[in-house]
């Protein structure tokens with residue numbers, strides 16, 4: 001009996017359906033870069049999660065694997081970002097030191113210095129990100145709005161809508177972030193309360209879905225840091241209470257006292273070392289060094305912020321750690337979901353510039369009130385994009401220039 005089951009590539013309606021086709025595309029590419037006589041091919045494999053073919057590239061001399069070509073299965077295009085660079089293949093063919101190839105790759109790349117000044121923008125961060133110059137930010141740290149399945153509490157009726165919005169933000173964030181720099185996101189699974197007693201509550205693993213989006217949008221995964229709160233913090237969720245009372249197996253539910261701080265890096269061939277060595281102001285690099293009292297492991301124990309006027313503000317301590325570990329003094333740090341502006345506070349205190357976007361005018365007001373305490377007089381220079389004017393910063397006996405002492409009688 002013959003097996004008539006269609007291949008994965010046929011079911012998905014790929015344009016590249018066979019090993020022979022993938023090989024032909026690879027040979028054409030190798031001919032173009034004039035390596036077809038020195039490189040042979042391993043067995044191509046289809047990766048139907050990312051809809052691409054991966055073709056191993058081997059050094060003809062000894063069959064050592066020296067790289068890989070990625071081909072878009074839907075349209076036959078060579079995916080240069082996901083493939084080994086020709087210079088790297090050459091270096092490996094010649095058994096040259098990879099560090100020398102790195103030097104060749106990075107010669108001519110200019111170290112980007114952002115000209116942005118401290119900025120606060122009011123509105124949807126997707127639109128505000130669209131207005132930003134490309135590659136103008138050195139670090140992104142944010143905590144996105146929570147998904148809540150009850151429509152009366154959420155901007156998103158469906159979880160898919162929520163994820164789509166996050167994808168729009170992550171995609172644009174990729175555009176404004178400098179090459180090889182970090183996007184750090186504070187996120188946690190959400191608990192959807194049961195609608196009635198006959199239904200079970202549900203937990204959605206938001207961080208794992210966001211992870212997939214980061215990878216698809218051109219970021220590399222670097223670290224999963226756990227922000228651990230004191231034990232009492234999780235009891236408010238009600239999780240685990242039933243088990244605490246009854247102690248039946250299968251009913252066990254852990255009380256959540258952690259959140260993730262997920263660290264991604266904009267995909268690049270450039271080594272981190274390059275950023276340190278090529279920074280045009282080495283005194284800033286030296287001044288950014290971190291002292292002995294740093295977090296050695298991926299568990300950071302930090303008290304939640306319960307004193308903020310914002311209901312979901314993260315602790316200043318968390319923002320300060322992220323800003324100091326993943327940026328240099330003088331860098332620009334962006335928070336597209338800024339809330340009360342904790343990232344602005346941390347950035348200012350650590351000698352970085354900030355760009356904060358926030359949709360809710362009430363939270364913009366909190367930022368406007370707090371900014372002078374972060375920056376002193378320099379708060380006057382903040383660019384308030386699409387925001388109502390901030391209250392005049394007055395000191396005792398100072399009169400704002402537009403103050404009308406007659407109470408309007410002279411108008």
Ligand SMILES: C[S@@+](CC[C@H](N)C(=O)[O-])C[C@H]1O[C@@H](n2cnc3c(N)ncnc32)[C@H](O)[C@@H]1O
Pocket residue numbers: 123124125126142143144145146310312313314315336337338339340341342343357358359360363
């Ligand atoms: C979890 S809170 C961030 C709190 C912040 N980390 C702090 O310390 O105050 C998320 C914030 O995103 C804001 N937000 C939601 N959707 C937004 C959008 N499309 N653009 C900009 N801000 C948005 C919400 O108003 C909320 O203040």
